[in-house]
Amino acid sequence: MTKDKNLNIDWGTLPFGYHPTDYNIRSLYKDGKWGKPEVSDSEYIPVHIAATGLHYGQEAFEGLKAYRGADGKVRLFRWQENAKRMQRSADGIMMAEVPEELFGAMIKTAVKLNSRFIPPYGTGATLYVRPLLFGIGPQIGVKPAREYMFLVLVTPVGPYFKEGFHPVSVEIVRDYDRAAPLGTGYIKVGGNYAAGMRASERAHQGGFASVLFLDAIEKKYIDEAGPANFFGVKNNTYITPKSHTILPSITNMSIEQIAKDMGLSTERRQVPVEELDTFEEAGACGTAAIISPIKKIVDRDTGKVYKYGDEPGPVSTKLYHQLRGIQEGTEEDKHGWTEVIEGV
Ligand code: PLP
Ligand code: COI
Numbered sequence: 579m580t581k582d583k584n585l586n587i588d589w590g591t592l593p594f595g596y597h598p599t600d601y602n603i604r605s606l607y608k609d610g611k612w613g614k615p616e617v618s619d620s621e622y623i624p625v626h627i628a629a630t631g632l633h634y635g636q637e638a639f640e641g642l643k644a645y646r647g648a649d650g651k652v653r654l655f656r657w658q659e660n661a662k663r664m665q666r667s668a669d670g671i672m673m674a675e676v677p678e679e680l681f682g683a684m685i686k687t688a689v690k691l692n693s694r695f696i697p698p699y700g701t702g703a704t705l706y707v708r709p710l711l712f713g714i715g716p717q718i719g720v721k722p723a724r725e726y727m728f729l730v731l732v733t734p735v736g737p738y739f740k741e742g743f744h745p746v747s748v749e750i751v752r753d754y755d756r757a758a759p760l761g762t763g764y765i766k767v768g769g770n771y772a773a774g775m776r777a778s779e780r781a782h783q784g785g786f787a788s789v790l791f792l793d794a795i796e797k798k799y800i801d802e803a804g805p806a807n808f809f810g811v812k813n814n815t816y817i818t819p820k821s822h823t824i825l826p827s828i829t830n831m832s833i834e835q836i837a838k839d840m841g842l843s844t845e846r847r848q849v850p851v852e853e854l855d856t857f858e859e860a861g862a863c864g865t866a867a868i869i870s871p872i873k874k875i876v877d878r879d880t881g882k883v884y885k886y887g888d889e890p891g892p893v894s895t896k897l898y899h900q901l902r903g904i905q906e907g908t909e910e911d912k913h914g915w916t917e918v919i920e921g922v
Contacts, residue, residue: 585694589701592736594866599692599732603684606714607674607726615684617691623727630723631712637768638667638712641865642828644689644705644732644919646696647907653916654707655905657685659828664711667765672722673711680728685709686919688730693922695734699906702742706735706866738805738866739787743898745873745888746787748803748862750851751777752879755794756804756823763801763823770825771804778804788862790875792851793821800849806864808849809833810857811893815843817857829863829901835913836900842893851877854884859891869898 587597598621605615630636640660645653661681668675685707689696697703709730713723739746754777756770757763763770774789781789781804790808793799800819802808807827809818816837818830834844854860860872871890876883890898903909904916 587695587697587734589697589703589734592697592701592703592734593740594706594735594738595733597695597733597735599695599734601688601691602729602731603688603691604727604729605680605684607728608724612674612677612680612728615680615687617687623729625714626716628716628718629712629714630717630721631714634713634717634720635767635769636671636673636713636723637710638664638671638673638766639768640664640707640709640766642685642707643735643865643905644696644707645905645907646699646704648699649907650699651907652689652693652696652919652922653905653907654685654689654919656828656832656915657682657917660709663766663826663828664709667767668711670762670765671767673713674726676709676711676728681709684728684730688732689919690922692732695732696922697734703734703736705732707732735866737868737870738864739862739870741787741870743869743871743890745871745886745890746862747785747874747876748788748790748872749781749784749786750790750792750875750877750879751781752792752797753777754789754791756791756801757794759794759823761823763821764825766825774804786876787870794823798850800851800854803862803867806862806867806870809861809863810849810854811859811891812857814841815845816893816897817845817847817849819849820846821848827864829865829868832915833863833869833897833901836897837893839912840896840900857884857886859894860884860886861894869894869901
């Protein structure tokens, strides 16, 4: 896409995709320390031909959103959790860690500099913030780089699943794993997404919004969807899988707390595939997916179909509105999860 600096965006139909904005911001790690962040208006980066990020997958990213509230203010949601998760990702694949203060300063600057791309309240669109960390220094032996780039880009997005808050269909697969039992599923590194791509594309072609991966050892328990965690609801209980191979979702842990605040019980434990039959509601959750109710889960191997109704269930609906309300400043933020970005 060529860089179109003129705003001509139909916010209400915006897909979850890349749209160019005015600026991104970068910092380089060299000689053991992070350099002063630099603002760039280029969509390209100079990368060494032997960079470890290209050759050996030394790359991690984050995803969070800036929300325009009903009161006109712009809020970030629990960005410190994204900073901590990126540190865990860096630690997991031996990259330099980005200090939380640098992470915070750079995401806020990126949002401010691109404020004209923050979608208006009520359109369902938001400004997606994508921090990216990768090995930029050269190695040909398999070793960590000595130099890293931390970059923050932003792009306005609509809901990840084009259905928005309307139930989607997902497909259980057993012939692909997104993460190995002792691999990198618990951190947000690019390799996990590459590993899941074949299964995801096949699912899309089959008319499914996403794949539902199972545990890689026994294929007995639900792990997570391609880009989001999974949850089920029954008997006033919010249930979500516990597994070392899933990404600890910030949205999911927030929804668990909201569920508790609403008087529901919560359980984080292994969820056997057969239990799908017993749920009253099911859904996927994440920053991009928000809460996407699931209407149908099809087991690709057995042909079994689990159905949850064509309309969002009452619990998912309440959780969704409460979460969005906190993010958009229309519900009380009693846990102090949001931060208003001043001067936007
Ligand atoms: N699971 C995977 C594999 C993801 O890519 C994401 C998105 O970040 C999530 C879950 C949801 O995590 P979060 O709620 O922190 O965005
Ligand atoms: C997110 O929810 O922010 C994600 O990163 C999911 C997907 C776009 C990879």
